[in-house]
Amino acid sequence: MAVVTRDSTPGAAAGASRPAAASRLMASMAGLDWLAKIWWTCLSISLFAGLWELCWALGWADEKLLPPPHIFLSNIAEQGRYFNTATRWQVGQSMTEGPSAFESVLITGAATTARVFVGLILASVLAIGVGVLVRYYRFFDRLVLPTITLLSPVSPIAWLPVAIFLFGIGNAPAIFMVVVALFFHMVLATINQIDTVNTNLINVARTMGASKAQIYARVIVPAILPGMLQVLRMNLFGAWMVVLVAESTGVGYGMGQVIMLARNTFNPSLVFFTIAVIGLLGFTFDWLLRLAQRRILYWLPDTAERLRVL
């Protein structure tokens, strides 16, 4: 019996049905996989931006309401002034002093990102811990699960006043909002992941004399990792959405605060510029998480690759 080799040449099967030039192009691109990926990403975004620009050129999109990318990206220095206003006010600087426009965008982006990550990590650790405890101790399950299920459909918006009552303004309420918005779902997701672990794997460990704690630590936790990282990735986007809501209500400074400022001063260019920055940040962190996922979950096959053959 021979060892099954995993790498196959995708071009070989398709070659017969495709024109020779196209298949040669595909083959040459296979070696430059990452370059192709960047190319497609740029193409995807340019296509979207191009359509928008086209609408503007044809006069369908009013530039005062829906300014196209070339307008809202044209004056970053001007847009940047609106970022980081709170720190300026705190230290009593005028609009012309202090960090440059670019630095302001960075500072604000970093502050929001930090809130997202602290919230996401707190929520994941708490949720995985509680989820495992629920399955580990029957008593804990009966005592805690009804309340968690009761609270999980509550919209993060409803928690906003609670966040302000409890933590006033600053970083704490924003992080609280992220945690509270993600925690309950993530507990239920963890429990669901535990329930779908292949029973054979658990039974193998049982026949080898593993204790309950060993089965949880060495079988159940590694077995739910792939699913949990997927849950984490989905919740990364959730965290980005919630943090903006939290910041828009007077957290001091952050992307949400800039959006609120843009709304109140009727500045569509600033709205779209901020959306672009948020999108870029979210995209980057999703990409980093996927890289980490591939490192941590080295044993998972590439399912997307298999679906592509269909």
Place this chain on the structure above:
Amino acid sequence: MSSEGAPHFSSRDAVVCRGVGKTWAAGTKRAHNALTDIDLDVAPGEFVVFLGPSGCGKSTLLYLIAGLEDATEGQLWSFGDLVETPSPQRSLIFQETSLFPWLTVWENVSFGLSIRGASKEERRTVAAEALQRVGLKAAMDKRPDELSGGMRQRVAVARALAMRPKVLLMDEPFAALDVQTRARMQDFLLDVWRDSGASVLFVTHHIDEAVALADRVVVFTSRPGRIKTIVPIDMPRPRNLFSREAEALRIQLTDLLRDEVDRAFAEQEALTATA
């Protein structure tokens, strides 16, 4: 039947079942009697095949012997000890892949030792030895998804052997393999069985497999599962599966099974008619 207190039979028997039965979801509306009234003795080093139609409770019996499920009737013993929990002495091998995908082949094989806290050197030595016995020492550092289905089942066998079990329980282990691989795996299993001296309890619904492997074939009835009859096979090994004797056995077992399959079909039709 007196099944209370000390066993009244030889403690040398690998497996003893007395009046064993299992009702799933007992006490509820969905209660389903899978297995009833099983009396069975398995000698050390014996190769016993459980043969029966799907859903006749033969796998259930294997789980009860493994100690993974509790019997709702009767009691089971293994080498004189009451079966209450799973034990490394009784290793179970499943139909589907049951290797841990995040561990390498050798880490999978030595999983039981790592549970006991053995050192890495000891684990690697034992794993190498067990993999040598299944002819896969070269694949030690590979991951399960790099192996073919037959190789994965051989690793599962090596993992069971690494625990030095006295009873090997196999739940249709070759059902997912193609016919050629299956025949090779049967020869391989017989070699392993001879070397290890363990008793093997092997579940299948393939008559050919039963004839190829068994010292005794336990034929099950269905719904609830009972032992219909036990057919001993005295053919010397290696067996000529095309001999007149093998053919006669196949005919005998086919006849025994046909009644059961007919009955199961009739019951299913009756069920769908009333539903």
